[in-house]
Amino acid sequence: MSVLERLIEYGESNPNVEVEEWKKTGNKVLGYWCSYIPPEIIHAAGALPYRLRGMGATGTDKADHDMSPVCNCSFPRAVLDLAHRGKYDFLDGILGMNGCDHTRRAFELWVERLQPTFSHFVYVPRTRKQVSVEKYAQELEKLKTGLEKYLGTEITGEALQQSVDLYNDNRTLLKQVQELFKKDRPPLTGTQFHHIINASVSISPVRLNLLLRELLEEVKDLDGPEDDKARLMIVGWVGDDTMLHRIIEESGGLVVMDNCCFGARAFWDPVVFDSKHPLASLGRSYLDRTGCPRMFATFNERYGMFQQAVGDYRVDGIVRTRLQFCDLHGVENVFFHKRKEQLGVPMSAPMVLDYIGQDEGRVRTRMEAFIEQLQQ
Amino acid sequence: MSQPIVAGCDVGSIWAKAVIFDGKEILASAVIPSSPFPAKTAEKVLEKAANKAGVSMGDIEYVVGTGYGRVNVPNAKKTVSEIACHAKGAAWSCSDVATLIDVGGQDCKVISLASDGHGRVMDFSMNDKCAAGTGRFLEVMAGVFELPIEEFGERALKAERILGISSQCTVFAESEVVCLIAQGHEIEQIIAGICDAVAARVSVLVPRVGLREKVYMSGGVAKNIGVRQALQRRLRVTIWELTEDPLIIGALGAAVLAMDALRQQQ
Numbered sequence: 001m002s003v004l005e006r007l008i009e010y011g012e013s014n015p016n017v018e019v020e021e022w023k024k025t026g027n028k029v030l031g032y033w034c035s036y037i038p039p040e041i042i043h044a045a046g047a048l049p050y051r052l053r054g055m056g057a058t059g060t061d062k063a064d065h066d067m068s069p070v071c072n073c074s075f076p077r078a079v080l081d082l083a084h085r086g087k088y089d090f091l092d093g094i095l096g097m098n099g100c101d102h103t104r105r106a107f108e109l110w111v112e113r114l115q116p117t118f119s120h121f122v123y124v125p126r127t128r129k130q131v132s133v134e135k136y137a138q139e140l141e142k143l144k145t146g147l148e149k150y151l152g153t154e155i156t157g158e159a160l161q162q163s164v165d166l167y168n169d170n171r172t173l174l175k176q177v178q179e180l181f182k183k184d185r186p187p188l189t190g191t192q193f194h195h196i197i198n199a200s201v202s203i204s205p206v207r208l209n210l211l212l213r214e215l216l217e218e219v220k221d222l223d224g225p226e227d228d229k230a231r232l233m234i235v236g237w238v239g240d241d242t243m244l245h246r247i248i249e250e251s252g253g254l255v256v257m258d259n260c261c262f263g264a265r266a267f268w269d270p271v272v273f274d275s276k277h278p279l280a281s282l283g284r285s286y287l288d289r290t291g292c293p294r295m296f297a298t299f300n301e302r303y304g305m306f307q308q309a310v311g312d313y314r315v316d317g318i319v320r321t322r323l324q325f326c327d328l329h330g331v332e333n334v335f336f337h338k339r340k341e342q343l344g345v346p347m348s349a350p351m352v353l354d355y356i357g358q359d360e361g362r363v364r365t366r367m368e369a370f371i372e373q374l375q376q
Numbered sequence: 377m378s379q380p381i382v383a384g385c386d387v388g389s390i391w392a393k394a395v396i397f398d399g400k401e402i403l404a405s406a407v408i409p410s411s412p413f414p415a416k417t418a419e420k421v422l423e424k425a426a427n428k429a430g431v432s433m434g435d436i437e438y439v440v441g442t443g444y445g446r447v448n449v450p451n452a453k454k455t456v457s458e459i460a461c462h463a464k465g466a467a468w469s470c471s472d473v474a475t476l477i478d479v480g481g482q483d484c485k486v487i488s489l490a491s492d493g494h495g496r497v498m499d500f501s502m503n504d505k506c507a508a509g510t511g512r513f514l515e516v517m518a519g520v521f522e523l524p525i526e527e528f529g530e531r532a533l534k535a536e537r538i539l540g541i542s543s544q545c546t547v548f549a550e551s552e553v554v555c556l557i558a559q560g561h562e563i564e565q566i567i568a569g570i571c572d573a574v575a576a577r578v579s580v581l582v583p584r585v586g587l588r589e590k591v592y593m594s595g596g597v598a599k600n601i602g603v604r605q606a607l608q609r610r611l612r613v614t615i616w617e618l619t620e621d622p623l624i625i626g627a628l629g630a631a632v633l634a635m636d637a638l639r640q641q642q
Contacts, residue, residue: 349500349501349502349581350584365457365502369500370500372497
């Protein structure tokens with residue numbers, strides 16, 4: 001099995017064999033919602049941070065009992081459904097946060113209904129004001145204490161520094177893979193890269209660094225197939241499912257860049273660590289990064305990132321999406337639309353999707369039509 | 377040398393349509409109900425159109441498939457989305473189409489066309505996962521009144537006022553309509569409300585692409601005068617009629633694209 005195949009397999013599996021191997025060593029695995037819970041702290045405590053994913057869900061009926069499908073996002077429902085079916089029994093605890101209200105509620109329901117051995121909620125502020133940074137640092141302190149107590153360990157400054165370095169290496173390497181898409185004929189497809197990103201949040205950072213280095217060595221000088229694909233950027237997709245990437249790439253497109261939750265914004269900015277103020281500096285980095293629309297007044301930064309990416313990645317068109325009931329991306333789609341002339345490339349009408357894709361035909365028609373529009 | 381003959385076949389969710397085309401004229405068109413077997417439906421409708429045109433299937437040099445069943449069209453050398461086909465077909469029919477509103481069986485779309493008259497798509501918007509604002513919605517509602525769908529729009533015009541239908545879901549709207557009937561409201565007023573509800577769903581798509589005149593309508597629902605008028609009222613524009621049957625515009629566009637592809641191939 002090539003390193004690429006291995007990474008794709010990890011991305012497609014929930015959980016993957018690496019998790020099984022980790023468990024065999026007697027160490028714990030903790031699931032966390034959303035990219036604003038720093039995995040560095042979990043890792044420094046000796047546990048494997050495993051980002052909660054919906055991969056493998058075929059329906060949401062177990063979750064729908066508590067979270068109505070007529071007003072709740074399908075991604076947290078898919079994750080909760082897997083938990084109800086015992087697919088997350090390998091976890092030794094879960095960490096929740098207020099990424100959006102749907103994921104927060106799914107966390108609460110998980111705790112209420114399934115009573116995991118360990119659960120902890122991290123309140124993450126939505127602004128970057130000094131008061132927010134201080135509050136977030138306090139929250140991270142509580143997380144640290146909670147983990148230390150549960151795992152019977154001490155998270156030393158040194159351990160935290162090591163974990164930060166490992167995760168920063170992950171980010172640098174993922175960015176190097178991302179930059180391969182600047183080539184005329186990238187050696188990977190966007191779908192493959194999306195699998196790699198999914199793998200990156202569900203295996204050990206040590207192992208990921210090894211695999212990514214090997215992958216880069218293997219593919220960096222290769223060229224992809226010589227076909228005229230429309231180079232696309234996706235905005236607004238939440239979740240680890242690769243349906244949208246796959247349909248786009250089966251319809252004559254190539255996803256060269258994204259602003260997805262499981263995507264570029266998760267590895268774009270490194271953590272700037274200050275060993276004198278470890279948790280405060282960690283928290284500041286998370287609040288300051290080019291992040292999620294959950295953060296107040298950060299649209300212009302994301303917009304700037306896309307403007308840059310349109311040129312760097314020679315983007316032909318932008319696919320706007322959002323999951324049904326996603327207010328964060330729903331509103332952001334409107335902001336994008338207002339600035340579409342400035343971006344200088346066509347932008348699709350916002351496509352409302354469900355995390356569990358049971359309507360491929362509908363999505364395919366829209367994507368084919370958009371790509372035809374770009375290529376006519 | 378005689379003109380080559382091509383065909384476009386649009387397999388929709390309610391109707392399958394075929395157009396036989398020689399690059400200048402529509403030689404024939406056919407429309408049949410769709411079935412659960414899209415490949416067979418496509419074959420039948422193409423044969424029917426070919427018979428009407430007096431040509432054999434073997435005479436057709438290039439077929440383009442479109443519609444939800446596009447991948448099932450036998451002998452199709454190419455498939456093209458219905459968005460591009462409707463734009464192409466409408467522009468062939470009337471070269472001054474700036475905005476095309478297509479309301480079909482299972483989806484509706486608003487397409488902005490380039491002003492060069494060649495039917496190039498500038499932008500488009502389509503309905504989300506919802507049957508309201510589609511032909512299927514009207515069909516379900518016509519069923520409630522046991523009325524033929526063809527009469528539905530005309531009945532709406534007779535209403536003195538339009539009753540509001542607030543539900544956006546076809547199933548809920550149906551029960552709302554049943555309640556209005558039970559309350560003794562005039563059928564025409566309820567039907568006018570239904571037509572207006574479709575127009576409301578379609579008109580929300582318009583600002584996403586912008587409204588440029590002249591505005592035309594295609595798809596089966598374009599034949600519904602009640603919906604057309606409700607849309608005109610909501611959008612405050614005149615909706616013009618295409619020179620061809622609005623139901624066959626997707627198939628016509630596919631045929632025009634088939635001729636383009638054939639010429640390129642040659």
